[in-house]
Amino acid sequence: MNGELSWEEFLVLMDDFLEISNGIGDGWALFGEKNVFGGAYAVKREERSGKSVENSNLNSDLEETNLEKILEDNSVVETEKNENKGRQFWEYHIVYSVSYSVPVLYFNAWRDSGELLTLEEIWNEIPPSMKPDAEDKYWSLISQQEHPLLGKPFFQIHPCQTANLISAIKGIAGERIFIPWLSTVGPLVNLSLSPLYASKNAKQIE
Amino acid sequence: MASDREVLREIWEGKLPVCFQLHSEEVYALQAPDPYYLMVPRLSYFPLVTDKVRKHFSRHIHPEKREAEMWLDFNGQPLKWHYPIGLLFDLQGSDASLPWNVTVHFDKFPEREILHCPCREVVESHFMSTLKEADALKHRGQVASSMQKKEHNQLWLGLQHDKFDQFWSVNRRLMEVGSSGGGSSSALSGSGDEAAFFRFVPFRCYVPNLEIPYRQRPIRPCAEDGRCRTLGDLLEELFPEEKGQTGKEVRVVTHGVEPPKEVPLQWLSEHLSYPDNFLHLVCHVIPVKRLPSMSASSSSPAHVSSE
Numbered sequence: 001m002n003g004e005l006s007w008e009e010f011l012v013l014m015d016d017f018l019e020i021s022n023g024i025g026d027g028w029a030l031f032g033e034k035n036v037f038g039g040a041y042a043v044k045r046e047e048r049s050g051k052s053v054e055n056s057n058l059n060s061d062l063e064e065t066n067l068e069k070i071l072e073d074n075s076v077v078e079t080e081k082n083e084n085k086g087r088q089f090w091e092y093h094i095v096y097s098v099s100y101s102v103p104v105l106y107f108n109a110w111r112d113s114g115e116l117l118t119l120e121e122i123w124n125e126i127p128p129s130m131k132p133d134a135e136d137k138y139w140s141l142i143s144q145q146e147h148p149l150l151g152k153p154f155f156q157i158h159p160c161q162t163a164n165l166i167s168a169i170k171g172i173a174g175e176r177i178f179i180p181w182l183s184t185v186g187p188l189v190n191l192s193l194s195p196l197y198a199s200k201n202a203k204q205i206e
Numbered sequence: 207m208a209s210d211r212e213v214l215r216e217i218w219e220g221k222l223p224v225c226f227q228l229h230s231e232e233v234y235a236l237q238a239p240d241p242y243y244l245m246v247p248r249l250s251y252f253p254l255v256t257d258k259v260r261k262h263f264s265r266h267i268h269p270e271k272r273e274a275e276m277w278l279d280f281n282g283q284p285l286k287w288h289y290p291i292g293l294l295f296d297l298q299g300s301d302a303s304l305p306w307n308v309t310v311h312f313d314k315f316p317e318r319e320i321l322h323c324p325c326r327e328v329v330e331s332h333f334m335s336t337l338k339e340a341d342a343l344k345h346r347g348q349v350a351s352s353m354q355k356k357e358h359n360q361l362w363l364g365l366q367h368d369k370f371d372q373f374w375s376v377n378r379r380l381m382e383v384g385s386s387g388g389g390s391s392s393a394l395s396g397s398g399d400e401a402a403f404f405r406f407v408p409f410r411c412y413v414p415n416l417e418i419p420y421r422q423r424p425i426r427p428c429a430e431d432g433r434c435r436t437l438g439d440l441l442e443e444l445f446p447e448e449k450g451q452t453g454k455e456v457r458v459v460t461h462g463v464e465p466p467k468e469v470p471l472q473w474l475s476e477h478l479s480y481p482d483n484f485l486h487l488v489c490h491v492i493p494v495k496r497l498p499s500m501s502a503s504s505s506s507p508a509h510v511s512s513e
Contacts, residue, residue, distance in 0.1 A: 037423050098422045099339040099408070116317050143331065144321050146288065151419035153321045160338060160347070 003167030004101035005177075007037055013103075014042055014094065017178040024196040031093075032149055041149060042094040044191075050086045050111075050125065087112045088125075092191055094182070095148060102162040103181065106147055106154040107189050119144070119155065122189070130187040141188070157185050213477045218370045220248035220461055222295055223305035226256075226278075228263045232271070232313050239266040243305060247368055248292025248461060249481050251333070252278060252285065253323050254366055263310055271312040277320060279309045284319045288332050293486040296459045297412050300488075330362050333482055337361065340408035340483030341380055343424065344475075349380050365481045373481065380483055381476050403428040407475045409485035411444055411458075427472040437474060438467035445491065459488045 005013070011034060021028040021044075032040040093106040109117040109125070117125075123138060132138050145156040162181070169180045183193040226242040233239070242262045246255045256276065264272045278285040280298050285308065289297070299306045315322075323329065341350035357376045364373025384401035407427050410420040421444055429435050441456050457464060460478055479485050 039418075098424060099342050101424070143335075145332075146286065146321065146419060148420075148422070149418055151417070152318060158335065160335075160342070 003163035003165065003170065005096075005103070005166070006101065007096060007098075010096045010103060011040065013176065013178045014040070016176065017094075017182075018042060020179075020197055024194060026194055026197075028094075038096045038098045039149065041096070044092045046090045046092075046191075048088050048090060048190075050088045088117070090190065092186075092189070093147070093154070097159045097162075098148075100159045100163060102159050102166060103178070104159045104162070105157045105182070105185050105189065105191075106145075107191070108154050109190075116153075122155065125190050126188065127190075130190075132188070138188075155189070157188065210477055214374065215370065217461055217478060218247075218249060218373075220292060221245050222248055222291060225305040225307050226259045226263075226310050227307065228266060229279075229309050229311050229313075232267050232311060234268045235266050239263060246291055248290065248295070250291055250365065250368070251289075251329050252287045252291060252294075253326060253329050255291075259310060264312070267312050274312045275315050275322065275324065277311050277315055279311065280306070284316045286320050287323050287329070288321055290480050290482070290486065292461055293412070293480070293488070296462060296486075296488040297414060300459065300462075326366075330366075333362060333365065334358060336482040336484060337380070340479070343406040343408040344380070344404040344483070346405065349382070353379070361481070377481070377483075383472075403472050404475060407440070407471045407485065408479070408483055409440070409475070409487060411487045411489045413489050413491065425471070427470070427475065434470035434472060436467060436471060437465060437469050440471055441467065441489070445489070453493055454491055455494045457490045457492060459490070460486060 014030070018028055018030055020026075026044070027046075028042045028044045030040060031043050034040040089110045089112075091108050091110075095104050095106055096102075097104045109122060111117065119139070119142065122142075123131075123135065132141070140158075142155055142157055144153050146152070147154040162185075165184065166177050166181060169177045169184075173180045179193065179197045182191075183197070186193055222245070224244050224246055226244065228239055230238065239262065242259050244255065244259065246252075256278075260276050263276075278287075280294075280302075283298060285294050285298070295306060321332075338347060338350045341347050353376070357379075360372055360376045363369070364371075364376070383403055404427055406424045409425070410422050412420045423444060425435070425440055425443060427435055429439075437458065441458070445456050458467075465474060465478065475485060
């Protein structure tokens with residue numbers, strides 16, 4: 001079974017997904033233009049507090065700069081028990097890849113200052129249980145790319161294996177692959193899907 | 207397989223004279239350093255050719271900035287290093303006089319505008335992943351994935367060291383036709399002589415001054431009836447809004463030249479693709495002047511060639 005989706009199939013699946021998201025208030029919204037090939041995408045924004053800087057294994061230079069910055073800017077950072085929880089803004093985009101004919105997850109994370117998190121910093125935000133067994137695998141999976149619709153730098157989960165993943169999912173879950181796909185790749189980038197999706201999705205299939 | 211080897215050679219040898227100047231606000235000396243001139247291959251990427259530029263200017267900037275990531279701009283617009291140099295020039299500089307005046311920065315990296323490029327390996331991984339993407343369109347990725355690591359290296363080293371033979375001895379396999387789809391694609395059947403065509407033509411169309419960086423569609427090089435589709439067909443599909451509107455015309459520039467609209471897409475893909483195996487086409491949508499005494503062609507700017 002082929003895991004590729006046509007643009008039209010992608011749109012149908014995305015509409016389904018957005019309907020469920022609206023139903024459970026998960027905050028995904030449609031951007032762009034549906035009538036342009038590959039031109040529409042789903043966006044979700046989240047505000048989080050970052051993990052402790054000390055716990056991260058960043059190199060010492062970087063750690064120092066971060067600490068200095070955070071300490072300088074007390075208004076936005078609560079300091080408690082040596083733990084600096086900076087506010088972070090995460091943004092996820094589901095975009096259609098014209099070359100691979102699959103959905104692709106793009107994301108970025110910003111600090112309060114507007115500064116982008118580096119991939120090292122993002123790695124440190126991922127819950128340990130969700131991390132791939134080897135860190136270098138992560139680097140080969142995720143890279144900074146130009147967003148195909150915005151032209152701005154975003155991190156991207158590389159789509160070259162997605163068709164295989166989708167074709168495996170289709171074998172189990174049928175044609176509605178959006179939710180199983182997103183719940184597979186999302187945790188890699190700190191995006192977990194509410195269990196409510198599963199029940200709603202099941203209802204829709206019935 | 208590409209047979210017009212001379213065309214490949216001409217494209218490979220396209221070069222641009224570039225004048226690099228340090229941004230005036232970053233000069234940390236009594237006098238601004240001399241500009242640095244380079245003749246750079248159109249097919250290459252800036253991070254692969256600017257080691258000497260960095261060395262030249264790093265003595266004239268604030269000591270704290272010497273290790274910072276260097277970046278370039280033209281006319282205040284940051285240059286995307288992950289686009290081939292020739293594409294950047296066709297896109298941004300083609301109205302400029304030569305040498306192309308590019309400004310060098312070490313400060314205030316515009317991280318919201320351009321990708322970070324901490325090392326050459328990042329360029330390599332970007333190049334290889336774009337090349338694999340092109341192969342996904344042409345051969346469902348089967349040629350690139352059947353290659354050995356050694357062959358991938360040869361593509362990269364050939365580009366990096368400007369070695370035509372080294373690059374093309376491997377790249378010719380990516381330009382072969384007939385092995386697409388693994389024989390089971392129902393979508394391909396009935397499309398004439400399958401053996402002579404790629405599945406889709408890997409291309410990106412850049413329209414200057416639009417918010418969206420480029421347009422891309424899966425476009426087959428061959429019509430249902432087996433006829434070769436042309437650059438003109440591609441433009442009609444990509445710019446439906448211009449179709450029938452006699453007031454506008456789409457002009458395509460790549461490698462500093464304007465290929466005729468009747469060129470078959472298959473030939474174009476085999477011969478005018480960049481080393482990443484994509485056609486990078488800069489599309490100017492321009493109004494055709496209908497004044498009786500003035501022809502459209504004489505009023506448009508001459509295109510600067512790379513020679």
